[in-house]
Amino acid sequence: MSVSRQCVILVGGKGSRLGALTRERPKPLLAVGGRPFLSYLVQEAARHGFTRILLLAGFKAEVFADEVAALRAAAPATVDLKVIVEPEPMGTGGALKFAGPHLDETFLLLNGDSLFDINLLDLSIALPDAGVARLALKAQPDVSRYGTVELAADRVRRFAEKSAAGGPGLINGGVYWMRRAILDHIGPGAVSLETDVLPTLAASSRLFGKVYDRFMLDIGLPDTLEQAQSSIPAQMRRPAVFLDRDGVINRDVGYAHRSDQIVWVEGALAAIKSLNDAGYYVFVVSNQAGVARGNYTETDVKALHAWMAERMAEQGAHVDAFSYCPYHPEGIVAEYAKASPRRKPAPGMILDLLQAWPVQKADSFLIGDKAIDVEAAAAAGLPGYLFEGGDLRVFVADRLARRP
Ligand SMILES: [Mg+2]
Structure with missing residues (x-):
């Protein structure tokens, strides 16, 4: 529904x-x-x-x-x-x-x-x-x-x-x-x-x-x-939470690009809703080199994000913007085969969002499942936290409880 x-x-x-x-x-x-x-x-x-x-x-x-x-x-x-x-x-x-x-x-x-x-x-x-x-x-x-x-x-x-x-x-x-x-x-x-x-x-x-x-x-x-x-x-002017996608919101199965490949991380939708309820902007920042590698297209990425947004809405949750980077220097699709300042660990996606939205940087942070996520946050001047599995709702609640 x-x-x-x-x-x-x-x-x-x-x-x-x-x-x-x-x-x-x-x-x-x-x-x-x-x-x-x-x-x-x-x-x-x-x-x-x-x-x-x-x-x-x-x-x-x-x-x-x-x-x-x-x-x-x-x-x-x-x-x-x-x-x-x-x-x-x-x-x-x-x-x-x-x-x-x-x-x-x-x-x-x-x-x-x-x-x-x-x-x-x-x-x-x-x-x-x-x-x-x-x-x-x-x-x-x-x-x-x-x-x-x-x-x-x-x-x-x-x-x-x-x-x-x-x-x-x-x-x-x-x-x-x-x-x-x-x-x-x-x-x-x-x-x-x-x-x-x-x-x-x-x-x-x-x-x-x-x-x-x-x-x-x-x-x-x-x-x-x-x-x-x-x-x-x-x-x-709100603080923002930047979420990596694969491995944080959905399980990282490697180049997921269809809805039947999405297995939600435990508590992921409730975690996003808790951030919505608390008045944070919520952004997804995701490397999608599968586009450069010819595994799928940007249209697939956008369709998947629209599907994810639907499932979130059913639970009262939303993401304010889904950002992704389709580029990779070793890609085989010519137009995407290049380095990009938006590809993590570079901070481009985060910086672009900070530019486009009225984000209050103090109290903003990132959650990722890899070192490159945390490095991208650091390069943008934000704290990044490594999520190593478990219940994302609990992880987020813990982060919010430690706010200064
Ligand atoms: Mg990841």
Whole structure:
């Protein structure tokens, strides 16, 4: 069973609490750290493997038409970005219903004006059959500004609108894993998910939730928009774990290039998920000299990585980028028969990733099963650790426990 790669983002709100700022510009397009806030959400969805992104626009939709080309250009090449414009203000539920024909059986839904820094795939793995949606929740010391959510085990018992009563509680983090069946619970006309649909689903025990103790910010108020200017870009700077592939993630059988040759190392997928949950970037850095040696092609390598990504997603895990080096000086395929600064023990693959992603080098490290892996890490200025077999989840947990 493959996991849906669709991410729907609600970008149709008016942002009335921001006054003049949103008179001409929809809130998700306001600049944060020098670029549209929405571009962070697209980037976050893309790195989790959500490649089909649907923007549900309404207010000032014509501005989206102008900006979508820039958003596409800034997004990874794998991302397919579409905009659906509601014909009249329909509320968040109405907008979703209007987009119905374009929705997968299950999909990720994001509020377009907040960022909750969680492992987005974690939400997808535990929606019970009886459930229509699973929500990411955040504990707040004072909920007076928000609607509140009451959770009993994994079930949402009550989904309440804003009330005057303050104090600690759980709030909706604006990230949902949903079944398309939610459309059956949305009536005609203007309907709000938060005031109409979710409270009803909670009352009929079809709404589930999980609390995440992670960074969350919505840009709906002048002071939170100001705060976002530094805190959102800072939040995107994460430490990274670089993983060798053969011998660390899957058993090294020698030039594996087909899915039937993959035997996962014990705990490998759980180890990757634990790094996703902890807020690390996870990169694969793999020498694939089999391409230069004519054993298989780059197309095979990419197809295998896509297959591996599917299996990871089923367990709530993902790799942010698979890097590989197809070159070898003694290769027999002419175009790959050369030395490469990316081939380990040279650090090229790691350096390229450090360049392309906002990695915080402190607290980043590599795990490999050979000396050349650790040498490549050292040449890139990172610690490298030798994994000599066993359970990778335990190995990673041990590394994380020793963080300074
Ligand atoms: Mg290896």
